[in-house]
Amino acid sequence: MKPVEKILLDLVTIPTVSAQSNEPLIAYAETFFATNVWALRRYPYRDSSGTLKVNLVARTRRPPRTRPALALVCHSDTVPYETSWREAVKPVLRRGRIYGRGSSDVKGFLACILASVSALDAASLAAPLEVVLTADEEIGRIGAKRLAAAKAVRAPRLIVGEPTGLTPVYAGKGYGLAEIVVRGREAHSAFPAAGRSAIFDAARVLTAIERAAKRLEHPRYPAFDPPHATINAGLIRGGTAKNIVPGECRITVEWRPVPGEPPDRALRLIEEELNRLRRRVPALEAEIQPLRLDPPFEPGEQTELRDLLSRLSGRTPSTVSFGAEAPHLRPSGGEAVIFGPGDMTTAHRTGEYVPVAQLRACVRHLQAAVAHFCQG
Ligand SMILES: [Zn+2]
Structure with a gap:
């Protein structure tokens, strides 16, 4: 041997x-x-x-x-x-x-x-x-x-x-992955009112994702560390130059579902939070595209x-x-x-x-x- x-x-x-x-x-x-x-x-x-x-x-x-x-x-x-x-x-x-x-x-x-x-x-x-x-x-x-x-x-x-x-x-835990595309409108940065910043809107989207992550902390599954599903916004990229109001921003978000709960629960919570955000900020344009959903x-x-x-x-x-x-x-x-x-x-x-x-x-x-x- x-x-x-x-x-x-x-x-x-x-x-x-x-x-x-x-x-x-x-x-x-x-x-x-x-x-x-x-x-x-x-x-x-x-x-x-x-x-x-x-x-x-x-x-x-x-x-x-x-x-x-x-x-x-x-x-x-x-x-x-x-x-x-x-x-x-x-x-x-x-x-x-x-x-x-x-x-x-x-x-x-x-x-x-x-x-x-x-x-x-x-x-x-x-x-x-x-x-x-x-x-x-x-x-x-x-x-x-x-x-x-x-x-x-x-x-x-x-x-x-x-x-x-x-x-x-x-x-x-399982694995889920999605990309969120936030769309704004480009403009000269001296005249921000002529456009809509996709990066400012992405900030709103990020806090919505964070709210979904908080909601995922219940119920708890004590066999796991941490004892619940988790969400990570791991990548963000947007804008083209410092003096342009950004027209687009993309956020890559992943989640790790726990056995015993629906593997797409994180996705559904993020969608719920996005809908809530859209009602509050009607001009905001954000779309979530699921890329992977591997079972726990x-x-x-x-x-x-x-x-x-x-x-x-x-x-x-x-x-x-x-x-x-x-x-x-x-x-x-x-x-x-x-x-x-x-x-x-x-x-x-x-x-x-x-x-x-x-x-x-x-x-x-x-x-x-x-x-x-x-x-x-
Ligand atoms: Zn390996």
Whole structure:
């Protein structure tokens, strides 16, 4: 078995920012699946800019005509990195940690999968094992949605890799995204009455969004931190010059719905607040365009996988406030658990790292889970 840290160092040197093709990384991963043991199937597609993306499903050939018992799921793309961060794609092992883009989110988990499958004793399998590698998770879980539409994943239990510090995660918030376009009328800034400032109106819209965010704080869901859905106005751009009354301003707003409430509740509250604002300021022109509405990761009925991972890692099952591919890929009635080495608070940042001790522990836990479900 190649050491997991060596595999991770290799993986980080293959850059897979979502805008790039992930094919070289998939080709590297494929070398770990001995073809007499594994059947490999690529699901390639072109993304919106024409770049080749590949989803990969690997399934053990043995035993034949049996439903797989467990799937290990991992995305292959990463978020971008500052070009000044030299270790981003030249990873280093320093004081028990591996630094580099994706070390934690989520190539660390991918390295654990590859280390554990390369040591798999196929002859002992009582049920097949699946490995599912996806593209474009960081830009809308596009690869996972395509695999779900193709019904490509057959196992009823999924371990979905994300950096949870080896805590099994059984529920997560969803994700919504919309753009609000505020329209005004341009004029020379010396004569503001001749126009209407889209930026002043956008300020009114922002306070309306903030009121919607306040209303979302009830009811509360104590399993989550924070215990309610949240809204963020993360981007704003408007105006063309300092001496022009701005004619347009755009606000990008996202929300993270909690399981148990309608995923579009934030959207409906923002719309209500906008309607209230329009009644108060009839000249204001603002339009909201929903762009994404990913469902929350609802806790399922089954707990066998969650309980097993909890026993193995010694950590109590928990929830998270970020999204993942679990709600898209879990078959109805099945169980999905988000799990992996590293910490989401150090991911998506310069200086991202994963502790090597967690990588090694994760390999052991994956091998134990495979033994429990596929070799039992
Ligand atoms: Zn991730």
